[in-house]
Amino acid sequence: MNPLRRLICRAALLAAPALVAGTAAASPASPREGAEYQLLPEAQPTDGPGKIEVIEFFAYYCPHCYTFEPYLADWVRKQGDDIVLRRVHVARGAQVAAQQRLFFTLESLGLLEQFHGKVFNAYHVERVGFTQDEQVFDWASRAGIERARFIDTYRSFGVQAKLRRAQAMMEAYRITHWPMIAIDGRFLTSPGMVGESGKISGDDALQGTLQVMDMLVARAKADKK
Structure with missing residues (x-):
């Protein structure tokens, strides 16, 4: 099993059966x-x-x-x-790093509104792994995003700064x-x-x-x- 499949969102109540009525x-x-x-x-x-x-x-x-x-x-x-x-x-460790960077790359390119739902669908329906950089690059190319431009942004200082900001916000918002x-x-x-x-x-x-x-x-x- 892909290790990423074993990651569990802590809001597990959504998937659980309804609790005893009362x-x-x-x-x-x-x-x-x-x-x-x-x-x-x-x-x-x-x-x-x-x-x-x-x-x-x-x-x-x-x-x-x-x-x-x-x-x-x-x-x-x-x-x-x-x-x-x-x-x-x-952020959630190395196994999620590529997904997080994918999100902030789309945001930086002004493509988030167009592709946000498609990324969700690719992962949950099409079973695209998104655990490795190359998987992200291949998906972006298939989706019609210019590969070289995407990779340059993905590896940019701007995206790296967004990753640091996300971590800081998670801590600030608890x-x-x-x-x-x-x-x-x-x-x-x-x-x-x-x-x-x-x-x-x-x-x-x-x-x-x-x-x-x-x-x-x-x-x-x-x-x-």
């Missing part, structure tokens, strides 16, 4: 700090003045991130100009599992948190996360007035 301690409709979301001890600087910054910490190999992606994309479309979305591919959503540099939520708190899983946890995100965006807007 009265939930909280719900996405009335989220509580420490349950469906957390407040960071120190607010982090944000980009996108005039808008609410939403950051997704994710990884291409993560099956929960793959499942969450269409939900998040639809949610972002509905927000219109109220938010700005940033994605940060998390990212322990993914997908994890940060809002306005102050709040964190995730399908894992929502699922655990409400004793729900699957689609319920994903939809519940979007509800919590709606509330946190609204709160961030109100705080800025």
